[in-house]
Amino acid sequence: MKRVTTITGIILIIIGIIYYLNVIKINEDKILQQIIKSDESSIVIFENGKEVLNKDGDDPLNIASIVKWFIAIEFADQVEKGIVDPNELVKSKTLNRFYVEETDGGAHRKWLDDVNKNKGQKLEEFTLEEVMRGMMIFSSNANTDFLIRLLGIENINHTIKHELGLTRQEPLYSFTGALLIPEYLSKEGYNNNKVYEEIKKMNDQEYQRMSQTVLEEINNDTRIKYDFDLHNKKTNRLWEDRLPKGTASELAVLMEKIRGDQIKNVAYLKKVLNRSKFGNNTLLYKEGNTERSKSISLFYEDQLSRKISVVVVLNNLNWYERKIVNRNFYPFIKKIMEDGTYIRKITNIIEDKEV
Structure with missing residues (x-):
């Protein structure tokens, strides 16, 4: 018994060393x-x-979130043209419409904490410039979808192709809207298996349109967010596989x-x-x-x-x-x-x- 314990201990030490060399040690x-x-x-x-x-x-x-560069570039262009005022204020509750708990690695909460800490108080509204920074620096998906609605998805995609000349870049659409497509379809009466098959058979244009439809649904009625199934690996993987690709x-x-x-x-x-x-x-x-x-x-x-x-x-x-x-x-x-x-x-x- 003692020998078995010794051998087990040696094996665990070897595993620990291998794990340290391959995972923990910086290389x-x-x-x-x-x-x-x-x-x-x-x-x-x-x-x-x-x-x-x-x-x-x-x-x-x-x-993934590298596509947020395109939104920031469109934002800067509309600021220069006077379409968007970077100092215009947006209420926190407006941004929260687009926030889905546990889907952005805590990015939105980290941004809020950072802004509030810098201002020395809990804010109820933020400038558009702060919202854009929250998207780029902290990667808030809520801020991203708010800006997509503000700037116009058609304008963003036009800039990608025609202003920036990125001919291989796939079009953008709402991240959160796409994530909540299963909940939207469930609300329409589809069961779980049918939801997966419906999404899988959508072509790119149908999927993008549906994402924007759900984004508008969230803006008008946030209740759909609370039905989101964080642990449905099947549909979540489908969401990741269909994120916009670029080179x-x-x-x-x-x-x-x-x-x-x-x-x-x-x-x-x-x-x-x-x-x-x-x-x-x-x-x-x-x-x-x-x-x-x-x-x-x-x-x-x-x-x-x-x-x-x-x-x-x-x-x-x-x-x-x-x-x-x-x-x-x-x-x-x-x-x-x-x-x-x-x-x-x-x-x-x-x-x-x-x-």
């Missing part, structure tokens, strides 16, 4: 390994205006256009969304997270005029890969931004693997 190269081994991953890097790495950048992948190549070019002031009213975006803690540096980025994906789209310019644009998209992650990616993703991105030799290293490794 930026784990992200590189994931990019190399997966057919559903891409990375594109521009350095000082030149593309230096492109691994599967033309493959359409789920870019890392087009997104990296977009980052370069923003960095180079080639987007309308881009100075406004840089002022409002700059996350750099150093006065002369500029860092703008948007992450995307779902249960099975991780992505980021950013540009960085330091006071030495080193200019970096990076897009990384990782799709179809299993639970173990997700743990490793979550642990190492931002150290990987940070090293790319700060260490030019690391860009050479990963470029050489990826190019050698592709030969």
